Amino acid sequence: MSQDLEATLAEAKQKILACESAHALKDIERIYVGKKGVVAGLLAKIPGLPAAQRRDAGKTANQLKQAVLQAVTARQGELASSEIEAQRSGAGFDATLPPGRTVRGSLHPITQVTRELEDLFQSMGYQVLDGPEVELDYYNFEALNIPANHPARDSHDTFFCEGDGHLVMRTHTSPVQVRAMERLEPPYRIVVPGKCFRQETTDASHDHTFHQMEGLVVDKDISVAHLIGAMKTLLRGIFGRDLEVRLRPGYFPFVEPGFExxxxxxxxxxxxxxxxxxxxxxxxxxxLVHPNVLRAGGLDPDEWGGFAFGLGLSRLVMLRHGIDDVRHLLGCDLRFLEQF
Ligand SMILES: [Zn+2]
Structure with a gap:
């Protein structure tokens, strides 16, 4: 390469290195290797050269073009990585700009009520237990004094799992009563919050999935007075003041006597x-827990007694917030959920 050309190349490289933007780099590239650029000018002169020099001249012009293109590509890479670096190091950060909106989630209203009640019951000496949502027919019905062909099964609108019918989606949280009796040494107090499932036609007050909190106390000499006392404390915890309560007779196979x-x-x-x-x-x-249920849990009904209750958490959330349709609770509609 002639000295002239070497000087041209050195000058081009200097300009390329001085480029601070992709746009400026494009301009330099056009000046040297564009259609009307320096290299094109060199190539245009070749036909006028003596025949012996033409080949060398063509070769050097091409060398210049390649060298310039290489330098441009290298500089492009440098510019791109320094841009990333600047973003990383926060260059251009303006501390005086107002902050962007931070999107914060919140706990689902059912989770909020569940946690409050767990705290309340734990303060009264209850343990919080969990149980399977896919439950054996035995625990969901049989052990709760609802044998096969018992008419009470009809009112449960059960989802049966595939197979031989021994597995069901639990229709209430009560199966955990018997599971707890099998596991714990009496006396004890437990609550069991969780999901329940019924194969129901959904409407404003029925959903196929809902939340309950089961309560069970097992001790000696338990009476209805204990039950009423516990329920009054519960109401005070939920509504923040004492509320009058009344019991009406109600039939549930796993309690005797049973009340609403x-x-x-x-x-x-x-x-x-x-x-x-x-x-x-x-x-x-x-x-009060039915003797048959105590027996199923391995307890002697002559020695031990207890009371049980099933609190509808979904219903409680609806009461508290004035929600008129239970289907909102599990509807996943953000416009609804963002209110809590
Ligand atoms: Zn009223």
Missing amino acids: LDARCPFCDSGCSVCKRTTWIELLPCG
């Missing part, structure tokens, strides 16, 4: 839409 517990409507004095103008709200089914 109603509480004075916490939202009105003379009737409102929540209590359907009766000033009472149906709160939960409860009762």
Whole structure:
């Protein structure tokens, strides 16, 4: 390569290295290797050269073109990585700009109520237990004094799992009662929050999946008075004040006697839409544990007794927040969930 050309190449490299943007680099590239660039000018002169020099001249012009293109590519790489570096190191960060909106999640209203009640019951000496959502027919029905062909099974609208029918999606949290009796040494108090499933036509007050909290106390000389006392404490925890309660007879195969517990409507004095103008709200089914259930759990009903209750967590959340359709709770609609 002639000295002239070497000087040209050195100058080109210097300019390329000085480029601080991809745009400027393109301009330099065009000046040297573009259609009307320096290299094109050299090639255009070749036909006028003596025949002996033409070959060398063509070769050097091509060498210059390749060298320039190489330098451009190298500089492109440098510019790209320094740009990434600048982004990483926060160059261009302006501390005076207002911050962007931070999207924060929140706990689902059912989770909130569950945690509150867990705290409340733990403060009263209850253990929080868990149980399987896919349950054996034995624990869901049989051990709870609901043998095969018992009419109470009809009211449970059960999802049966594939197979021989021994596995069901639990229809209530009560199966954990017997599981707890098998595992724990009495006396004990437990609560079991969790999902339950019913094969129901869904409407504003029924969903195929809902949340319950089962409660069970096993001890000696347990009476209905203990049950009422525990329920009043529960209501005070939920609504923040004492509410009058009443028991109506209710039939549930796993308790005897069984009750429906109603509480004075916490939202009105003379009737409102929540209590359907009766000033009472149906709160939960409860009762003293049936001797057959104690036996299924391996306890002697002559020695041990207990009470149990099934609190509808979904219903409680609806009461607390004035939600009129249970299907909102598991509907995954962000417009609904973002309110909590
Ligand atoms: Zn009311």
